[in-house]
Amino acid sequence: MNLTLSARLPFSFLSVVNSHGWVQLSPFRFDKETETLSYIFRLESGRVVELRLRSAAGGVRVEVAGALSAAECGEVKRAVAWMLGLDMDFSEFYALARDELKLAQAEKKAQGRVLRSPTFFEDVVKTILTTNTLWGATKRMTANLVTQFGEPLPTLNRSPDAEHTEAKGADEGRRAFPTPQRLAGTTEAVLRAETRLGYRAPYVHQLAVRAASGELDLETFKHSDLQTLELRKQLMKIKGIGAYASANLLMLLGRYDFLTIDTWAFKIVSHEWYGSQPIGPAEVEARFEKWGKWKGLAYWFWDWSYKG
DNA sequence: GGTAGACCTGGACGC
DNA sequence: GCGTCCAGGTCTACC
Numbered sequence: 001m002n003l004t005l006s007a008r009l010p011f012s013f014l015s016v017v018n019s020h021g022w023v024q025l026s027p028f029r030f031d032k033e034t035e036t037l038s039y040i041f042r043l044e045s046g047r048v049v050e051l052r053l054r055s056a057a058g059g060v061r062v063e064v065a066g067a068l069s070a071a072e073c074g075e076v077k078r079a080v081a082w083m084l085g086l087d088m089d090f091s092e093f094y095a096l097a098r099d100e101l102k103l104a105q106a107e108k109k110a111q112g113r114v115l116r117s118p119t120f121f122e123d124v125v126k127t128i129l130t131t132n133t134l135w136g137a138t139k140r141m142t143a144n145l146v147t148q149f150g151e152p153l154p155t156l157n158r159s160p161d162a163e164h165t166e167a168k169g170a171d172e173g174r175r176a177f178p179t180p181q182r183l184a185g186t187t188e189a190v191l192r193a194e195t196r197l198g199y200r201a202p203y204v205h206q207l208a209v210r211a212a213s214g215e216l217d218l219e220t221f222k223h224s225d226l227q228t229l230e231l232r233k234q235l236m237k238i239k240g241i242g243a244y245a246s247a248n249l250l251m252l253l254g255r256y257d258f259l260t261i262d263t264w265a266f267k268i269v270s271h272e273w274y275g276s277q278p279i280g281p282a283e284v285e286a287r288f289e290k291w292g293k294w295k296g297l298a299y300w301f302w303d304w305s306y307k308g
Numbered sequence: 309g310g311t312a313g314a315c316c317t318g319g320a321c322g323c
Numbered sequence: 324g325c326g327t328c329c330a331g332g333t334c335t336a337c338c
Contacts, residue, residue: 128333130331130332131331131332131333132315132316132317132330132331132332132333133316133317133318133330133331133332134317134318134319134330134331136318136319137316137317137318137319137331140317140318141317192316196316196317196318197316197317198315198316198317199314199315199316199317199333199334200315200316200333201316203333239333239334240332240333240334241333242332242333242334243332243333244332244333245332245333262331262332263330263331263332
């Protein structure tokens with residue numbers, strides 16, 4: 001079944017896909033040859049399907065193996081619209097960016113949207129897994145979670161392309177991101193020792209338990225009316241979510257008032273303005289203060305001199 | 309409110 | 324192959 005969804009323009013499918021590292025985290029997968037983004041999606045009914053997304057005129061084309069009911073079709077549309085931020089409006093940011101050489105490409109490249117997971121639970125877990133570790137370990141921990149606790153994609157729901165890939169021995173079987181219920185049903189000890197989450201295990205387990213019990217409804221964060229500062233406070237009540245992680249989650253929610261300041265930020269900002277001398281958060285903040293509620297985007301899409 | 313130390317893993321390095 | 328060091332954010336205890 002194929003669907004075509006339109007986006008608020010300007011829109012670039014590849015800009016969203018390449019906006020940050022999420023595309024490298026399971027159950028996302030990107031094929032550079034065909035420029036196809038694959039995501040293993042668990043429908044509310046429990047059915048697991050593969051979404052294959054490609055650029056289309058004015059939006060995105062969604063391919064799903066097999067037929068979908070009207071309700072499932074609506075669910076897929078809502079999920080993809082959220083994942084790619086199809087309705088998001090960055091005209092105010094672009095108007096400001098036109099006067100800044102380092103952001104001159106932002107509008108032309110349709111930058112601003114960042115790739116998101118269908119559920120906020122998945123994005124919170126993945127964000128916890130980015131803290132205090134190297135990117136390679138984040139990818140490994142996420143893959144372990146999906147492999148050990150995700151529901152498998154049935155063979156009949158795999159696209160012909162995916163089967164071809166498996167035939168080449170490059171695909172060991174795909175799974176959806178685990179539900180809160182599934183993770184709540186395991187133990188901290190298993191998450192620590194077998195999934196190799198280390199000290200993050202109790203954070204992820206507690207989050208799953210709270211989400212599964214209904215005590216914490218993470219989906220309400222997506223459309224919250226709270227001021228960003230209050231929303232940040234709510235996020236930081238989640239164990240394992242500190243200043244950096246909350247800023248990352250706020251950006252995923254379309255709030256850009258806080259900077260995702262990590263050790264990489266110190267490196268690139270220092271190289272840009274402070275002669276590579278040691279700096280702290282205050283120096284990073286000072287350089288982006290003038291961007292106000294768009295500071296997070298200005299920082300994220302800045303054309304940095306330091307390329308690593 | 310600010311600070312120090314602990315948390316845990318995997319990669320880099322020296323022997 | 325083994326041991327040691329280090330990077331990476333957040334939490335907790337303490338001041």
